[in-house]
Amino acid sequence: MKVIEVQGLTKSFDGNAVLKGISMTVDRGDIYGFLGPNGSGKTTTLRILLGILSRDAGDVAVLGMDPSVSGHRLRQDVNILPESHGFYAWMRADDYLRFFAQLYGRRLARPDCRTRLVQVGLDPGNRRPIRTFSRGMKQRLGIARTFLNDPQLLFLDEPTNGLDPKGRREIHDLLLALNREKEMTIVISTHILDDVERLCNRVAILDHGKMSYEGFLNAPTETTSVRYRFRVEEAEKGQLSRIPPGISLIERNGPWLTCSIEGQSPAQAIKRLVNAGLPLVEAEPVTGGLEELYLKHTAGGVQ
Amino acid sequence: MSAVGSLLRKELMEEVFSTRGAVLYLTCSAVLSIFAILLVSNTELSLLDNAQAVYMMCGIVLALGLLIAVVRGSDGFAGERERQTLELLLVAPIKGQEIALAKLGGTLIAWVLVFVLASPFVWAVGSTGQNLGPALIYLFFSGMLLTLILGGVTLALSAKTRTFKATLSIGLTLFLLAASPVILGPSLRQGSIGRLIDWVNPFAHGLNMLDSVVVDSQGISFQLLHFAILTCYAVAAVWSVNVMTRRVEL
Amino acid sequence: MNNGQLVALLIIMPLVLALAVGTCHAEGQSPILVDIQGPAQPLKMGDTPTFKGSVTNVGNHELSGLVVYLSLVSLKPGAEHPVDLEDWSAQKAVRISKLGPGQINTQDWPMRLIEAGRFGVALTVVDPDEKQPVVSNLVIFNIQPKPTLSSSRIIPVAIGEPLFLLLLYGLHWVYTRSRYS
Numbered sequence: 001m002k003v004i005e006v007q008g009l010t011k012s013f014d015g016n017a018v019l020k021g022i023s024m025t026v027d028r029g030d031i032y033g034f035l036g037p038n039g040s041g042k043t044t045t046l047r048i049l050l051g052i053l054s055r056d057a058g059d060v061a062v063l064g065m066d067p068s069v070s071g072h073r074l075r076q077d078v079n080i081l082p083e084s085h086g087f088y089a090w091m092r093a094d095d096y097l098r099f100f101a102q103l104y105g106r107r108l109a110r111p112d113c114r115t116r117l118v119q120v121g122l123d124p125g126n127r128r129p130i131r132t133f134s135r136g137m138k139q140r141l142g143i144a145r146t147f148l149n150d151p152q153l154l155f156l157d158e159p160t161n162g163l164d165p166k167g168r169r170e171i172h173d174l175l176l177a178l179n180r181e182k183e184m185t186i187v188i189s190t191h192i193l194d195d196v197e198r199l200c201n202r203v204a205i206l207d208h209g210k211m212s213y214e215g216f217l218n219a220p221t222e223t224t225s226v227r228y229r230f231r232v233e234e235a236e237k238g239q240l241s242r243i244p245p246g247i248s249l250i251e252r253n254g255p256w257l258t259c260s261i262e263g264q265s266p267a268q269a270i271k272r273l274v275n276a277g278l279p280l281v282e283a284e285p286v287t288g289g290l291e292e293l294y295l296k297h298t299a300g301g302v303q
Numbered sequence: 304m305s306a307v308g309s310l311l312r313k314e315l316m317e318e319v320f321s322t323r324g325a326v327l328y329l330t331c332s333a334v335l336s337i338f339a340i341l342l343v344s345n346t347e348l349s350l351l352d353n354a355q356a357v358y359m360m361c362g363i364v365l366a367l368g369l370l371i372a373v374v375r376g377s378d379g380f381a382g383e384r385e386r387q388t389l390e391l392l393l394v395a396p397i398k399g400q401e402i403a404l405a406k407l408g409g410t411l412i413a414w415v416l417v418f419v420l421a422s423p424f425v426w427a428v429g430s431t432g433q434n435l436g437p438a439l440i441y442l443f444f445s446g447m448l449l450t451l452i453l454g455g456v457t458l459a460l461s462a463k464t465r466t467f468k469a470t471l472s473i474g475l476t477l478f479l480l481a482a483s484p485v486i487l488g489p490s491l492r493q494g495s496i497g498r499l500i501d502w503v504n505p506f507a508h509g510l511n512m513l514d515s516v517v518v519d520s521q522g523i524s525f526q527l528l529h530f531a532i533l534t535c536y537a538v539a540a541v542w543s544v545n546v547m548t549r550r551v552e553l
Numbered sequence: 554m555n556n557g558q559l560v561a562l563l564i565i566m567p568l569v570l571a572l573a574v575g576t577c578h579a580e581g582q583s584p585i586l587v588d589i590q591g592p593a594q595p596l597k598m599g600d601t602p603t604f605k606g607s608v609t610n611v612g613n614h615e616l617s618g619l620v621v622y623l624s625l626v627s628l629k630p631g632a633e634h635p636v637d638l639e640d641w642s643a644q645k646a647v648r649i650s651k652l653g654p655g656q657i658n659t660q661d662w663p664m665r666l667i668e669a670g671r672f673g674v675a676l677t678v679v680d681p682d683e684k685q686p687v688v689s690n691l692v693i694f695n696i697q698p699k700p701t702l703s704s705s706r707i708i709p710v711a712i713g714e715p716l717f718l719l720l721l722y723g724l725h726w727v728y729t730r731s732r733y734s
Contacts (some may be wrong), residue, residue: 073395086387102309103395336711427706519643
């Protein structure tokens with residue numbers, strides 16, 4: 001079932017075209033990575049999908065509803081963590097969650113409040129006002145707020161901003177759990193490619209208001225490549241020349257061969273290497289494939 | 304608690320218990336104290352007729368209340384926008400008008416707080432009790448209506464302007480336009496232009512009503528026209544809030 | 554002229570003259586008499602005395618459209634000046650639509666004494682058919698000063714309220730800080 005369907009979305013500000021006819025689809029259960037350079041139109045797209053910004057043209061359906069018409073109803077099942085968001089600095093964390101819960105028509109009991117704070121790694125016993133929180137603590141609190149209405153669809157704009165590596169990993173695990181257990185659809189807009197690689201199954205790349213790529217993350221197509229490292233046992237020199245087409249040797253480091261795979265899945269590549277007589281013992285993906293994809297689709301490369 | 308109730312409670316907590324609220328109300332109290340002490344310590348002022356003194360004190364209270372209404376109204380949406388808290392309100396399933404209702408409610412509560420702070424001062428200067436009761440009653444209701452007018456107009460503007468500063472400058476300009484003819488004094492308002500300004504100026508209606516009640520001891524029948532005009536303005540202000548907050552964007 | 558004619562002239566001339574003078578005199582005298590009576594003294598600031606005014610039609614014809622207005626002057630020696638009745642009296646003028654011959658119109662003129670000093674009050678009547686307004690007698694009175702603002706009420710409020718507010722906010726601050734732990 002399609003949770004988000006966008007066709008030909010266009011938006012301008014003061015005559016300056018920010019979105020130039022983008023199209024995208026997000027299925028239920030996806031963790032969708034939304035990438036793009038600064039100013040590419042990601043935040044504008046998210047705001048239009050939420051119905052808090054009008055569009056100039058295009059068809060948009062979120063959970064089957066047009067946000068500009070049914071925004072009020074839509075926002076009961078959707079939530080967002082914006083990139084830049086303020087807090088009511090005088091509130092305490094539990095006051096903050098209770099306040100927003102009430103805006104969603106929910107009463108947050110004390111035990112539930114404690115659970116939600118613990119869930120994001122905050123100390124429920126901390127009675128200090130939010131203005132004393134660190135950036136990371138505020139980010140965690142913001143994430144806790146997004147779960148208050150048990151949304152079907154969650155938008156996260158730079159969710160791991162200000163978090164240390166351990167904090168990032170905790171948030172990743174939390175999002176993956178929510179996606180798995182509650183089939184929550186998550187759209188993540190971020191510059192941190194590691195987050196996208198770890199979390200997302202689909203990715204879209206926005207560049208200068210146009211969608212330059214949309215597809216599954218770990219399925220290389222004709223225009224993408226992934227890198228793998230293969231450990232071979234006593235490979236002879238001649239065998240290395242028998243590496244099939246579509247697989248390029250980038251570097252050799254002892255028994256480890258780093259290769260670029262194009263136009264086929266890693267499983268197919270491994271099979272072909274083995275058939276070619278290479279004594280493969282181990283294979284592992286090399287991170288950075290997404291980086292290549294990103295740079296390719298935002299640096300004026302292949303469209 | 305409904306969403307509007309929750310928002311209103313937040314407004315109240317921010318208004319009264321925040322540092323900004325503390326500074327605002329302490330300043331109000333200080334201004335009233337300074338004026339009251341001036342009334343007593345200055346030889347000529349201390350001989351003022353009670354009714355005159357009560358009327359002047361009521362005028363100061365009205366002006367303070369309206370200034371606070373202008374500041375609060377200007378901050379309504381523009382301030383939330385600047386503090387980056389507006390987006391979180393807009394993505395919640397509440398309408399712009401509900402947010403505006405809570406903001407306007409908060410502004411009215413602010414007027415009530417100013418009135419509560421000012422009542423002891425009005426009582427203190429009205430020692431012979433001449434028209435003291437009616438003064439307090441008319442001050443309260445005219446203040447409510449004027450707060451609704453000026454607070455509502457600035458709130459409506461803040462829904463569309465980008466910054467608090469821009470809205471505040473418009474709001475203060477409106478306040479000064481309303482107050483300036485009154486400051487000019489009765490002799491300058493005798494001409495046709497002066498009378499026209501008095502007619503269209505809601506602040507002038509509020510002050511003239513207090514003058515009529517407190518100084519001239521005139522009854523409610525003399526005030527009905529003033530009330531009617533203030534009510535019309537208040538209805539128009541609330542309507543403008545409703546229209547401007549139908550769709551609030553970042 | 555013979556003696557009889559001279560006697561007749563001597564008798565008739567004074568009569569004619571008297572008649573002429575009488576007529577002239579009758580034409581110069583206003584048909585309006587206006588009077589004002591002041592309240593009992595002593596008066597002090599804050600008092601609200603009532604002045605009683607009366608307008609009498611002493612002429613033979615009905616008068617209409619008379620305007621009667623109150624005037625107040627300060628008679629402070631060396632600084633005499635007219636006083637704006639704005640804050641002294643809500644009633645500053647009345648109109649008498651008709652006043653028949655011999656009729657007396659009485660009006661009460663309430664006033665609130667808002668300033669100390671020596672003052673004079675008079676009524677003026679304007680008849681649209683006459684060139685000369687008619688002014689009443691001047692009622693002169695003294696208003697004793699009275700400090701009306703009681704410092705015993707004002708000072709405690711002026712000092713006490715800000716301090717009380719400061720105390721409340723201070724207690725709230727302490728209470729909030731104690732809840733941090």
